[in-house]
Amino acid sequence: MKRLLLIGGGHAHLFVLEQLARVSTPGTEVVMVTPSAQQGYSGMLPGWMAGHYERSQCQIDLRPLAVAASARLELGHVCAMNADRRCVRLDDGREIAYDVASIDVGSATDLSWLGLAGAKLLAVKPLEAFFSAWPQVLAAARARGQIFRLVVVGAGAAGIELALAARYAFARIGVDAAVSLVGSDSGFLTDHAPAVRRHVLVVLARAQIAFHRGRAVGVEQGLMLSNGQLLSADSVIAATGARAHDWLKRSGLACDESGFVEVDRYQRSVSHPNVFAAGDVCSRHDVEMPRSGTHAVHSGPVLAVNLLAALQGGTMRSYVPRRRSLYLISCGARYAVASWGRWSAKGDWVWRCKDLIDRRFIRRFSRPASAGSPKA
The missing domain is CATH 3.50.50.60 (FAD/NAD(P)-binding domain)
Incomplete structure (x- = not known):
């Protein structure tokens, strides 16, 4: 029995759970470690602050997703990792071993001057x-x-x-x-x-x-x-710059000068090929990839394919970041500014587009379509 350990319930791992709910993974145990069963969605945080949303509308319940994916949910913070021994330690002292691991814990806020x-x-x-x-x-x-x-x-x-x-x-x-x-x-x-x-x-x-x-x-x-x-x-x-989690620097994984996990085009650690990472927690040297939630979302389906390939064999896919990302900047009221390369727009209609995209994302992972249905 192989164990796939998903560290963190970030955006990319939502796509992994979605894929695991659709595909049979015989001989594989899936475990997700995350601090909370409720995953907050950063894209709707300003709208919630302004009073446009209830808190429940900005969160995704990981429990039904885990059930649909036949995954065990372990609540806790990872405080240490030993990539050579293939295990992590939680803040309550528990240790969890793995065969393949994927890290999607985002970044911390840099408070060094504050x-x-x-x-x-x-x-x-x-x-x-x-x-x-x-x-x-x-x-x-x-x-x-x-x-x-x-x-x-x-x-x-x-x-x-x-x-x-x-x-x-x-x-x-x-x-x-x-x-x-x-x-x-x-x-x-x-x-x-x-x-x-x-x-x-x-x-x-x-x-x-x-x-x-x-x-x-x-x-x-x-x-x-x-x-x-x-x-x-x-x-x-x-809301200062991103900072890598301290435990990553001590994990044995190859990290860049800032402590973020170095990965290749398959989102795979350059030093430990059984470890993958996505989102703000990782960095690449072959392409420019700003720290943005859009990359966690776009790389999620690729990560799902590559984790299954690492477990069962098969061809991995490269994640190719888009040359431009669409940013929709909410402005307090139901008004927003759009930014895409050199193109920009503003107005109430931009906020409505953002609202539609955000609600669609939450809805996608709030009703796991494959729950209870036979896997392929």
Whole structure:
């Protein structure tokens, strides 16, 4: 009996479970280790913050997917991995051995410069922690009785969406709030076309969100910028760069200089061919692949095929990242900006398109079609 260990319940592994529900895998035991049976969907997080969705609408229940795939769900955090011994250790002390493993745990938020903000600091990852903490921020803002100051650090698409969602949420509940956005000296949305940046600047100005350039360091009062300016804050949301999980660096897997698992075109570890990785947790040297949830989604079907090939034999498929990815940046209200290469658009209709795509993704994995049906 071979064991396939799926580490994490990320987007790519949803496609793996879907494929395992369709295909018979005799002689294979499938185990998924994940902290929660409810997988939060990052694409709908800003919409939930703004009040457009209930929390349940932004989550996927992994339990019926696991049942349909004949997989055993183990709840817990992986805290160590020994790739040479082919096993992982969970935070409760359990060890799980594997023959083939796949890692889809995303990345952590880089808080290296912000730690001194203390209890005011709220990282956007892990998502489950953010889902639990944001209502507390709203409650504190409502109870304050005077202006509530929120600073979002990170001026990529995620940080901009969070700042605009927060501003909209405060206005919706009648809270007097000031929201600021802090980005690097190079500005914001550096990987997007100038027209996209212009659209977003207009939206930020309308929402009265101040944009500050420069490195931010956490201090007791909030943030200190590299130009010496102090930004007082009651809450600081970190949407800063991705950081690799510490246990990966000690796993024995070949990792890049930042600690992300190096994989080949088959999403397979370059040092341990029985280990695969997808999404933000991995990196490739043969192609440029920005850290984006779109790659976890697009690589999922390829990963599913390659895991089955590793277990049963067969031809593996290469994952070829798309030259351009479509980004739909939500802007607090039911309004969004689209970005695809040098093309951009904006308006209520863009938000409706995003809403349709997001709901379709959730719906796809909320009703496993193959549950209870014979496998091929």
